[in-house]
Amino acid sequence: MTLMQPLETIEVEDKLVACDGGGGALGHPRVFLNMGEKSAIDCPYCGRHYRLKAGAKPSGQGH
Secondary structure, three states, rough: OOOOOOOOOOOOOOOOOEEEEOOOHHHHEEEEEOOOOOOOEEEEOOOOEEEEEOOOOOOOOOO
């Protein structure tokens, strides 16, 4: 079994991200992804991998 690598990894500073595929009209409907207790999440439409930046302080997570 071969694991697929994500198409693109994007480092973010918050655990709530919006993804639209990045292709304008060629993308996909905008979806909001919430990492919850995790530090990464994949978009179910396009496979983009969103990862929380090291040292990031997500909103509502202390100051």
